Amino acid sequence: MKIYFSARPETTPVGKWDGRNVREFTDPWPFHIIKDDGTWISCSIPKGFQVDGASVPHAPFVWYLFGDRGEIASYMHDYFYRKDSCPVVKKDIADSVFLAAMQFTNDPEWDVTKNMMYKAVVWFGEGSYHKKLVTDKLCGG
Numbered sequence: 001m002k003i004y005f006s007a008r009p010e011t012t013p014v015g016k017w018d019g020r021n022v023r024e025f026t027d028p029w030p031f032h033i034i035k036d037d038g039t040w041i042s043c044s045i046p047k048g049f050q051v052d053g054a055s056v057p058h059a060p061f062v063w064y065l066f067g068d069r070g071e072i073a074s075y076m077h078d079y080f081y082r083k084d085s086c087p088v089v090k091k092d093i094a095d096s097v098f099l100a101a102m103q104f105t106n107d108p109e110w111d112v113t114k115n116m117m118y119k120a121v122v123w124f125g126e127g128s129y130h131k132k133l134v135t136d137k138l139c140g141g
């Protein structure tokens with residue numbers, strides 16, 4: 001799977017949720033997914049969608065290694081974890097999008113960090129998968 005986009009998404013800070021900074025998309029943000037079979041899907045995260053970035057625990061060692069990394073990948077991942085994303089995807093696809101987006105942006109820089117962050121969403125993401133709608137706000141109403 002490969003991810004392509006031509007511009008960084010436009011977001012603005014809107015507050016905090018569960019101790020994490022929340023950003024809101026100020027414009028729709030299109031991107032493309034090329035699946036392993038060569039077919040592709042055009043997607044767009046809508047204006048107003050709120051994200052809290054990668055959910056990395058703020059434990060000192062963990063945060064040092066993984067905090068503030070994979071920002072754009074986490075936006076896509078957060079979107080596909082919503083139960084009404086377009087398209088709606090299974091958890092393993094959403095997790096694969098996360099890894100592919102980190103590879104496309106080269107954020108984080110080291111492959112071992114990308115792989116560990118990917119494994120974390122595979123192992124611990126079930127509790128967040130398909131729990132919210134795309135229009136649900138994390139903060140600011």
